[in-house]
Amino acid sequence: MKDFKKLVLIAAVTIAACFFLVPETVFAQNVVDDAFRYVRVLDIFFMLFLVAFLMMFIKKFEWEIALATCIGLGGSFVLYTFLKVEVLQQYFSVMPATESPSLWGIAVVMSITYIIAMGVPLGQVKHWQYLLLALLFVPCFLGIEWFEWEYLEGVYDAGGSILVHMFAAYWGWGVILGLQEKRESVIEEPMRTTTHSVGWVWLSAMLLWMLWPSFVSVLLPSAAVWPTAITTYFAGFGSFLTAYITEYAINKEVDPLVYCYAMLAGLVAIGTLCNVVGIWTGFAIGLGAGVISVLGFNYLAPFLTEKTGVLDSMGVNNLHGICGIFGGIVAIPWAGAVEIVAIAFSLGFGLFSGAICGLITRAGGRPDHPFDDADLFPLEPGREEPF
Amino acid sequence: MKDFKKLVLIAAVTIAACFFLVPETVFAQNVVDDAFRYVRVLDIFFMLFLVAFLMMFIKKFEWEIALATCIGLGGSFVLYTFLKVEVLQQYFSVMPATESPSLWGIAVVMSITYIIAMGVPLGQVKHWQYLLLALLFVPCFLGIEWFEWEYLEGVYDAGGSILVHMFAAYWGWGVILGLQEKRESVIEEPMRTTTHSVGWVWLSAMLLWMLWPSFVSVLLPSAAVWPTAITTYFAGFGSFLTAYITEYAINKEVDPLVYCYAMLAGLVAIGTLCNVVGIWTGFAIGLGAGVISVLGFNYLAPFLTEKTGVLDSMGVNNLHGICGIFGGIVAIPWAGAVEIVAIAFSLGFGLFSGAICGLITRAGGRPDHPFDDADLFPLEPGREEPF
Amino acid sequence: MKDFKKLVLIAAVTIAACFFLVPETVFAQNVVDDAFRYVRVLDIFFMLFLVAFLMMFIKKFEWEIALATCIGLGGSFVLYTFLKVEVLQQYFSVMPATESPSLWGIAVVMSITYIIAMGVPLGQVKHWQYLLLALLFVPCFLGIEWFEWEYLEGVYDAGGSILVHMFAAYWGWGVILGLQEKRESVIEEPMRTTTHSVGWVWLSAMLLWMLWPSFVSVLLPSAAVWPTAITTYFAGFGSFLTAYITEYAINKEVDPLVYCYAMLAGLVAIGTLCNVVGIWTGFAIGLGAGVISVLGFNYLAPFLTEKTGVLDSMGVNNLHGICGIFGGIVAIPWAGAVEIVAIAFSLGFGLFSGAICGLITRAGGRPDHPFDDADLFPLEPGREEPF
Structure with missing residues (x-):
């Protein structure tokens, strides 16, 4: 008995000594998590700029998109940080945030959501209104973030199908509905693309596709990243194939813009189950999403434009909206009814809060020349070139 | 004696307790390996798409390359995973695979090998035949993978000079030899590049160069990555210099396409010894490979086209074939005769299995307009532009 | 007492056994550090090539910049390694270097400094002189590296505002001052940009912005990377906003080239304090730097060109010089007078050593056609295109 007590004592002392002597190993786990998250957060910043290039296919309307992305990122990220760290954390008990990698992970996700959403009113607001909209977007995103993550329980949405993609699409549609006076056709002459500008779209779509695992896994623990990544890629493989087959079946040719967007459809849709299902379920979801997105571009988009007068020139609804x-919907068997609530809130609150932001923005007037860089940039002499 | 037994007992208990209490540190090593491999695997996906852009320099034949890359990646990766995980692992005892990062590392290496190989018949098959060829490629790659890694012992090829580059080149040449009816000239009018499209080639070549260490080290243990990476870079520095000097010495000017391909020659060649030799040996290999690749472009390629009628428009043999x-060959002093067997098998089995795939593909017919996006894409109105 | 000695003995044996049995955990910390640095070093290689594309906006003068970057990187990196590892380390006691990731980190920082510096004489030297200048640059950089890191103590410059950006700008200005015969106007006809080439500049600027945290943190310990990264991003947000506002206030429109450079101003300026201050101080520095850079482009640059005859076509001084x-200057309250010494040395030694390199280069003659790819590249048939 005395021996046993001695043994316990010795063991305890030794273990304590071990911990004291190997702090670097205990420490290592945090460093690994932080280093791994560093990689994924930088990847998402990369994606955010690629989203801009994904939209830069309209002739003589490229530079304003790039500038709007920069000021939209700067404005939204700074305001979001300020509200979370200096206001919500200090004075309220909701969504506690520290200056940890997780905070910056969700912050850049918020900013990329705005850049996606900006695609709907793109070309139809004045340059400084991109910054205004970015600032107005921040409290709206805090609203859905609070609702989905704190108010609801059990929503499956690690990769942001509902929080990011759906909300971006419907907030953006809310903005344009609040912004436009009537069913209007803002474009007098058809927008034209160039081989050169479509090259940017191919590059952006491919690299967004490639970086997507970092996006869906940014808030997951390190050990969950690989399974999530590979399920996500399999969803992407599915869209690669069905976007091609469906578009070719409908038109006997492939519109490169439709393909570049629809190839991402599976990645948008897998966001709910990316950390839950395996590769073959992921592949099946990707196959389905590729079909749905192409159908959206070919049939739903013209119908919606006809009914609402909205020109969703970047196809935000066809990719982010309906695939989100x-x-x-496919996550309902896993998550239950709460998933339906999350979908409905994202749609409803997105349209409602977006419309309010659109009405506010409308007070500042509309641009003289929609979809035209001449709004802000010197177009001579380089831009006199025939492309 | 009794004290000694007690001491051993106490020590054993304590060590067990340590392991029980510090699972996160034991766990950390796996997480580090996996996180580090995540970075390298995503880099290889990046490279795969860059290989597509490296080939997108022919005017009005850019989009089909991009689409072929997407469907080729999707088709080959999914079939390879299916065969390895669901067939070979379940029913055979060769090449056991688990759904681990290593599996996805070799899977994306397989897919990039196909994209390189696709460069040989590029523009000379119908769009859906890129997918067919991707599916046919998978068993061929499993063949060389089994031969080099399981059947042979002691091959030096961590970075894939033989498995990836040589096999890609000669499988691709096999396909075109099986595909074409006679010595034929498929091109009626000369292919033309544009400043814009050559810009893509510069970007792709530079970024491929930069990412190459992730490619050669993808299956190595974490601790071996840095020495491998830096030896690889020194091989790349060598090619930067001799590709420039050799091309200028021959032509008194530098063909940007030749330079962009030949600057990668050292990186292709170092694949056998990247984890074995130091920086100065690596540099010497890179110096040599740069010279060899430029000589290949200037002298060997016209000779082979004359003799075989094959138009290797992307210069796959001049970069991947002869530099592989x-x-x-330079690895023979380290590896011995087994390296010669591996080289011979990659060349022979590549040509043979490729020719069979080419013959199968030939049954589906040939495209009406080689090297022309009009095969699949709407060329109006954007493509009416003068570039 | 005897029990106590026994206890100590047992504990010591057990701890030793633990270390022996868990080498992978002790080992892990180094692997984490190395893996994390691998990511950042590859990011800097990425940035180095992006710096080239940031300068590729002049019509018919794009390819020589790309080639100069490749041979400049190869030449400078190899010589620097040789001097550090084979000369300084073997025969001298200054700046000991091992073949560790840290060495390659500082080596690529040295090379990117040369590529930035090359921007000043760009287009005004013969193609092989880019390689000569790269080799001449290496001992100059070793000089400032030794002075700032070994001779001085307490300089705040983890992110290289003084060592990299200032030195690049003033060494480059030294070269052009040593190179040109008199106040000369090298350009007969105005340089023209194209929409396409300006697209490269947008892409490069955005991705440089995104990758910047890897640059400023490359030599910092793992645990310091995140705080440094996020302070750096906040400096970047500041420049996004004030570069836009200042440029618009001055010109009522935004010159895309000025904006693409000035958006990086905060990132250049934060290099001194990036690992010292928090996000809001970083943001303030970025706000200030954005204003300063735009003022430099609009007012200082024409003044300096008038006074010196130097055509700093890439605006190196307006971004790297004055923002460095x-x-x-903003770091003086933290670092004290030593910071002033470092600034003065970077300016003075940069101009002096650069001028000597310029005089040496001048002996090889000047190019017949400044800013013209025809110096080295075949311009037919692709380049006959109207862009």
């Missing part, structure tokens, strides 16, 4: 909904 | 062989 | 000085 599809992702939410 | 060069890499294999 | 600004970064140094």
